[in-house]
Amino acid sequence: MTELGTGIGWRPEIAEAVEALPGVDWVEVVAENICAGHLPDSLTRLRARGVTVVPHGVSLGLGGADRPDPARLAALAEKAVALGAPLVSEHIAFVRAGGPLTATPQLEAGHLLPVPRTRDALDVLCENVRIAQDALPVPLALENIAALISWPGEEMTEGRFLAELVERTGVRLLVDVANLHTNHVNRGEDPAKALSELPVEAIAYVHVAGGVERDGVWHDTHAHPVPGAVLDVLADLASRVAPPGVLLERDDDFPPAEELAEELRVIRGTVTGARRGAGSNARAPRVGAAPTRSARAERVPAARQPLLIGAGARVSGGPMPGAAVVAAPTAPETAPETAPEDARQRLGLAQASLLSALAAGTPVPEGFDSRRIGVQSRALAAKRAGVVAKVAPELPEILGKGFRPEFLSYARSRPMTGGYRRDALDFAEHLLVAGRPEDPAARRLLTEWWQDRSGNRPPGRAARLVRAARHALVRR
Known part of the structure; x- marks a missing residue:
């Protein structure tokens, strides 16, 4: 198990502050926000250090x-x-639903939605998970x-669901203590019970955030200071196991660097204090040990190349020069379950119905x-x-105060079917088709913005009828 230490979520808005913060051992970056061939200079400098x-x-x-893309x-x-x-790292969540599996239009949530805790x-x-691990x-x-919402007919607690997931796949856990607190307020779930059911030796690291x-209703905003209740859950976790890493998340309304440094100090002190209070009774993860009897994430079949960790890691086709090789266990690989x-x-029909x-x-x-x-x-x-x-x-600049109410009205019955940039284009097209904004100068600017990014002319009457029919199908 990699010892990470104390870290912070790297965001472009606070890149300079993160580089200057004392005692930052590691950072986490949203994978979808970077390109492998063009890493931000700030991340390159951090890595060099x-x-x-x-x-x-x-x-x-x-x-x-659906199976992973x-x-x-x-x-x-x-x-x-x-x-x-x-x-x-990733999430135990679904973010899209529909498509060929359910013969319904595919919808994008633009958000992490909960998975029902059922056998299916x-x-x-x-x-x-096994497909992703491979x-x-x-x-x-x-x-x-x-x-915020709970699925009807759930068959397991969150702790048991995660424990069985680890046992069957050997996947590691990223325990977000702020999310445990959120689910306590919103769904009445006891964080202590969840922690008591978790295989703590599988914890890779911990998230801490404010709301x-x-x-x-507790809103997990990542835009507010970390409250005492979340620190209490962190202390409970740290009293049970020494977390290999703890990371502060902040995604919006960024405070001055001094406040970030103070939050990191408090987080570090909370873990240290809980460990000191736990004494010899708390367990530490076994370094390099598989978290369960299966440990599929740690195994490599004999016919495949060894698992490589670090800068020389492979995607396919064998090791790259200079990579450190981690020996694979000799235990035979069992046939994967499907x-x-x-x-x-x-599951697809249930998720599509909820997301719709x-x-x-x-309904x-x-x-x-x-x-x-x-x-x-x-x-x-x-x-x-x-x-x-x-x-x-540019859209809030063109539309001014009308942007938010117009967008919320648009979004009320028009789900995302692509990413956020596609959503922006669809919203602008929706306004232009409806003859808005009423101000001619603003409408001209919006038309130019839409044309520059879509490469099209605003749709004519036939195209509008086709889109209206498609929209009606989505609502059925």
């Missing part, structure tokens, strides 16, 4: 009904190699997510709390508006 960089993926959707896996593997990362979902997740050059760690409570196709289809209700305004599936679905739906739309404003900052 010996600071470990871990890519953190958000788009694989390993908890979805090979292109997304290859891109994540390439970034792990480019960064010399000792591991990569676990079977699918385990197979997806495609990645370094070990994989998976993060528990924060959620805010509004109207009885999820039944009918389990994938059942959240993003397209279709709430039976068994879900309609009020919570409404809150989550509004949160998804607000997040879309915020991200679109970042990836296409």
Whole structure:
């Protein structure tokens, strides 16, 4: 198990501050925000200083009904190699639903949504994780997510679900203590119970982040200071096991560097204090040991090349010069389990129905709390508006105060079918088709912006009718 130490999430907005912060042993970067062949200068400088960089993926959707996209896996593997990362991380979540498996339009959530804790979902997740492990050059760690909504008919607690996932795949865990706190407030789940059920020897590292409570709902914003309640969960975890790494996440409303340094100091002190209080009773992960009897993430079949860790890691085709080889266990590899196709289809239909209700305004599936679905739906739309404003900052400039209400109205019944940049183009097209904005100068600017990025003319009447029919199908 790689000892990481204390780290912080690297973001472009605080790149200079992160480089200057004292005591930063490692950083984590959102994998989708970098290109393997053109790493930001700040990350290159950090690596040159010996600071470990871990890519953190958000788009694989390993908890979805479909098998992982090979292109997304290859891109994540390439970034792990480019960064010399000792591991990569992702989430136990689904981020898209629909498509050929369910014969419904494919929808994008633009957000991490919870996986039902059922046998079907676990079977699918385990197979997806094994596919990802085989495609990645370094070990994989998976993060528990924060959620507002609960699936009806769940068969396991979060702790048991994660424990069985680890046992069946050997995957490592990224435990987000802020998410455990979020699920305590929003879903009544006890963080201590979840920690007691986890295989703590599988923990690769820990996330710590801030949030805010509004109207009885905890929002995991990553834009507020870390509250005492989250630090309490961190202390509980650290009293049970020495975490190999702890990382502060901050994604918005960045404070001065002094405040970030103070939060890191408090986090470091919380872990140290909990370890001191635990004494010899707390367990430390066994360095280099497999977390379970299966340990599939640590095994390499005899016919394959050895697993390579670090800057020389391979994606395929054998080792690269200068790579450090980690010997594979000699135990025979058992035949991998596969999820039944009918389990994938059942999960796919359930996830498509939920995402359609959240993003397209279709009826709430039976068994879900309609009020919570409404809150989550509004949160998804607000997040879309915020991200679109970042990836296409010209839109708020052109539309002014009308941007947010116009976008929220648009998003209420029009789910994402591509990424956020596609969403920005679709939103602009929607406004132009409707003859908005009313101000001629603003409409001209919006038309020029749309044409520059789409390479098209605004759609005519026939195209509008086709799109209206397609939109009606999505809502059915």
